[in-house]
Amino acid sequence: MFSIARPALSIFVGILVIFFFVRPLFSQIGEVQAEVDQYEETVRKVQEFNALLDNLVAQYNALSVSDLERLEAFVPHGEIDEVAALVDIEALADVHGLIFQSVKVGVIGEDDGEDGDFEEGGQVEPETVSPGFDASEFLTQDIDFTVVGSYDRFRGFLEDLEQSLVLMEIMKLSFSIGEGELVEYEFKVRLYGIPADEAVSTTNI
Amino acid sequence: MADAPRSSFIPKQVAQSATPGRVKKRRVFNNISFFGSLFLGVSLVLALGTFGYKYYIGTTLDGAREMLATERGRFSEADFNVVYALNRHLDAAGYLLERHSAPSKVFAALEESTKASVQYTAFELRRTAVGDITITLDGATDDFAKILLQNLQYREDDILMHSSVTGISLGGDEGEEIVTSSGEVSFKVSADVSASDIGYTVPVAAPTPIIEEEIPVVEDAGEEEIPVEEEVLEDEPEPAV
Numbered sequence: 077m078f079s080i081a082r083p084a085l086s087i088f089v090g091i092l093v094i095f096f097f098v099r100p101l102f103s104q105i106g107e108v109q110a111e112v113d114q115y116e117e118t119v120r121k122v123q124e125f126n127a128l129l130d131n132l133v134a135q136y137n138a139l140s141v142s143d144l145e146r147l148e149a150f151v152p153h154g155e156i157d158e159v160a161a162l163v164d165i166e167a168l169a170d171v172h173g174l175i176f177q178s179v180k181v182g183v184i185g186e187d188d189g190e191d192g193d194f195e196e197g198g199q200v201e202p203e204t205v206s207p208g209f210d211a212s213e214f215l216t217q218d219i220d221f222t223v224v225g226s227y228d229r230f231r232g233f234l235e236d237l238e239q240s241l242v243l244m245e246i247m248k249l250s251f252s253i254g255e256g257e258l259v260e261y262e263f264k265v266r267l268y269g270i271p272a273d274e275a276v277s278t279t280n281i
Numbered sequence: 282m283a284d285a286p287r288s289s290f291i292p293k294q295v296a297q298s299a300t301p302g303r304v305k306k307r308r309v310f311n312n313i314s315f316f317g318s319l320f321l322g323v324s325l326v327l328a329l330g331t332f333g334y335k336y337y338i339g340t341t342l343d344g345a346r347e348m349l350a351t352e353r354g355r356f357s358e359a360d361f362n363v364v365y366a367l368n369r370h371l372d373a374a375g376y377l378l379e380r381h382s383a384p385s386k387v388f389a390a391l392e393e394s395t396k397a398s399v400q401y402t403a404f405e406l407r408r409t410a411v412g413d414i415t416i417t418l419d420g421a422t423d424d425f426a427k428i429l430l431q432n433l434q435y436r437e438d439d440i441l442m443h444s445s446v447t448g449i450s451l452g453g454d455e456g457e458e459i460v461t462s463s464g465e466v467s468f469k470v471s472a473d474v475s476a477s478d479i480g481y482t483v484p485v486a487a488p489t490p491i492i493e494e495e496i497p498v499v500e501d502a503g504e505e506e507i508p509v510e511e512e513v514l515e516d517e518p519e520p521a522v
Contacts, residue, residue, distance in 0.1 A: 083317025090317075090324035098324070101331040108338045115345035122352040129356055132364045139367075151374045153366070206372030214373070231388060238383045238481060245377075245408065246384050252403035252419070270373045 149241050156217045156269040161242050165221060165265075168240070172233040174225035178262075182218035215269035218247065223261050230261050243268055380412045381481040387416060387474060390440040398422055399431050401470075412476035421465045425451065428468050435472070440479065444472035 139147075158181050169176035202212035223233060230251075237244055248264035384406055395401070403419035422428060428446055435441040448469040 086317035086321040
């Protein structure tokens with residue numbers, strides 16, 4: 077009787093071990109394994125992101141201070157310096173022997189409704205400029221002004237205005253010939269800027 | 282005396298009936314005992330292995346957490362913001378530069394294509410939302426046929442090919458509804474210019490430095506005659522005059 081009880085007890089203990097120790101452990105291992113997989117996937121993504129960031133940092137470091145200053149002048153961020161732009165336009169007109177007059181500075185971000193793109197072409201769907209930044213988010217400011225002078229001088233002024241370091245998009249240009257050689261050229265130019273940066277939390281990545 | 286019969290030298294056999302049952306029982310018992318021990322052993326080994334694997338995977342998890350923390354710590358939030366801002370700035374500059382237009386190309390096309398006999402008195406240029414440009418010109422000439430020829434000339438130009446002539450007014454005779462002061466034929470030209478045709482391109486050569494000429498001081502500036510470049514007007518008509 078005792079001899080039969082021993083193997084039976086062994087089997088019983090084995091079953092107990094499997095059911096009450098091994099099985100719960102397996103269940104826990106499954107959960108931990110899933111967590112490990114998730115962490116490994118996250119680490120892989122973070123490593124990819126870091127590689128991208130490394131590349132961008134390298135690009136950033138390759139830019140000289142003057143390049144960064146030129147970039148800032150081309151499209152300022154935070155606010156548009158319309159006074160500096162006006163000084164530039166006046167200097168340009170002066171260089172070309174044109175009289176600079178009738179200046180009207182618009183309100184930032186508002187189209188005056190008289191002319192320009194929104195009235196003529198209608199509002200277009202904003203395009204994505206950069207991740208998290210649409211074209212509709214550009215800061216804009218319109219400046220109206222008039223230059224007076226000869227056609228040849230106006231042509232030179234126009235070409236230099238197009239090549240200006242500060243981006244000035246000509247939205248409207250009109251003139252009519254009167255008596256004499258001097259003509260009033262009416263311009264509407266648009267200045268662009270990008271809004272101040274919002275801090276991005278890396279913990280959300 | 283008769284000897285008692287001696288027993289056979291062959292040993293007497295054990296009773297056959299009782300022995301096989303015992304052996305079978307012992308063998309069955311041994312098998313059950315072995316199986317029980319084996320089962321217990323396997324379950325214990327399994328338990329030990331599972332416990333070991335759990336420990337191993339726990340260590341792996343800790344390692345993955347540590348690696349994630351290390352990777353995350355490679356860049357500070359400030360570094361990231363600087364790079365993010367620069368990337369956005371560069372993208373914005375590229376976007377605007379790509380759409381930057383050069384209206385001077387319109388004037389160059391007009392200068393090249395306008396015939397000497399056609400004069401323009403007014404010009405207007407407007408930029409649309411998608412960066413295209415519409416231009417409107419008020420012109421005058423002395424013959425209707427010249428307008429037609431002029432229009433044909435524009436159609437051959439890459440930039441002005443989508444132009445159309447409207448508002449033709451024949452003047453000269455009194456009593457006409459539309460009469461120009463000089464008896465000329467007046468007309469309007471309107472053209473839609475694609476953004477791609479007048480996109481800004483970086484000049485290949487450096488811009489020519491502007492040499493400021495000394496303008497002679499004239500006592501009575503009001504009567505000064507401004508010289509007109511006759512040769513230029515003959516072959517290369519100037520649209521703005």
